[in-house]
Amino acid sequence: MQEKSEVNTDIPNSSKEEFWLTEYGPRNTAISLRVKYKLFEKKTPYQKIEIFDSYDYGRVMALDGFIMLTEKDEFIYHEMIAHVPLFTHPEPKHVLVIGGGDGGAVREILKHKSIEKVELVEIDEEVVKTSKIYFPEIASYLEDERVEINFQDGIEYVKFKHGVYDIILIDSPDPVGPAVGLFEESFYKNAFASLNDSGIIVAQSESPFIFPDLIKRVFSIFKKYFPIVHFYIANVPTYASGMISFVLGSRKFDPIKDFNPERVKSFVSTLKYYNEKVHLASFALPNFFINLLK
């Protein structure tokens, strides 16, 4: 097998000016972006962080060889992980983000005027440091006075919080390396306990094409703890299979029945993907996905 991420400098037939960042996914597939240079590389205690400058997707961050965000399409993932729960809850004030050290999810959360406090728990301080240098427009939102950053393992963090959050976002990378525990029941159970009585949790739950068994397992865990559980989907070009799913567990508010499209309208000028129709449409799952949940 090839190393998970690399700049291939000797792809056959290519001139020496052609460098491709290639992400080898778990289903014998790969996605490649043509890049100009690698701007940064660091091995931290948790993972390898790399930053590339690409031709068509702007700057790119990869963690352990998996593309985490690109300047061109990061808005999709970040708008969808944040606004679906934040527009489901009628007045979100206190939000916890686990992962998300780039600041993209926090940027979207702060667009909601009701927000009083956002706690970000990122295991790897280097992700935040690197984002501040290479993605300053995204990471600058981490400087907002409503944001508290904790460099700690999210799995430990939620053990000591009870009934405090309106919303929790689990903005995790793929279930390999340091993020494996973020897909385990023991973690979810503590996270659920840290929500208040009308709390909502959203976790990225990977592509149904690539991780069908993970989706089944996460669904069975969420169903044990929440009266309302829904998956929703978004199209992200630089994620394997082009589709990402999210699982939403809610104590009280239903993301479809309790959704008020009027609230979204004043936001639309700040959003590039999410709108009130996209909110509802994202819950319309294809049959093969519905069948995974049976």
Next chain:
Amino acid sequence: MQEKSEVNTDIPNSSKEEFWLTEYGPRNTAISLRVKYKLFEKKTPYQKIEIFDSYDYGRVMALDGFIMLTEKDEFIYHEMIAHVPLFTHPEPKHVLVIGGGDGGAVREILKHKSIEKVELVEIDEEVVKTSKIYFPEIASYLEDERVEINFQDGIEYVKFKHGVYDIILIDSPDPVGPAVGLFEESFYKNAFASLNDSGIIVAQSESPFIFPDLIKRVFSIFKKYFPIVHFYIANVPTYASGMISFVLGSRKFDPIKDFNPERVKSFVSTLKYYNEKVHLASFALPNFFINLLK
């Protein structure tokens, strides 16, 4: 630049058993599937046809290096190009398919009991021949007695048809090579004239991430000729950016207002992607797509 499609036998660090089919897209991106072998290759007067056996996507057909279909995910494209217009029209009887020599769109069309005749116009007879050998379960639908196959240029074919079709599907490859003319106004104009008074046309219109200008141009053409024009989207893992769009032009029936979800219910057991919620959700475009149409 590398050749558009190839089996890379000397990717660095890989053993000689690792072969990857790599599609280089137009935006400095590439998608790769790990393959076991190339089963077939032929240069026809129109294009290069290649068939591969892949590890996770079954058999794969590539035309001039672009992945056209894989056994694993072809259902998405074919269900979405066919059922959205066929469930918009209350009683589709006579359908024209331009392109689509693999038979996937025809298979979906024939699920509708009202269908009396399907005309397939495929410029390259070798596509049909190859599909019958390597995708027999898909291509076998071309043998149905309601199907008439014409090996001819669709651009010429529609010049001599007037007011006859309930539905036309333009199942074209990317707008390069022999398919360029299928994205031109002169072709569309003749195609529109071959629809009857309540006719509907759907054309695949590429990804908004990759071909935004094409989408704008196609939209301005369709608006000149149809009172009802909508784009809709689907997620296809093996197409560049993971998203494909379709443009629907209709003389009479609106795909949202005139859609009857009850009709879909009896079909659901035969469908892996499309359902009544997906039908409506596919018209909910992200803001960046809506902005292209302004």
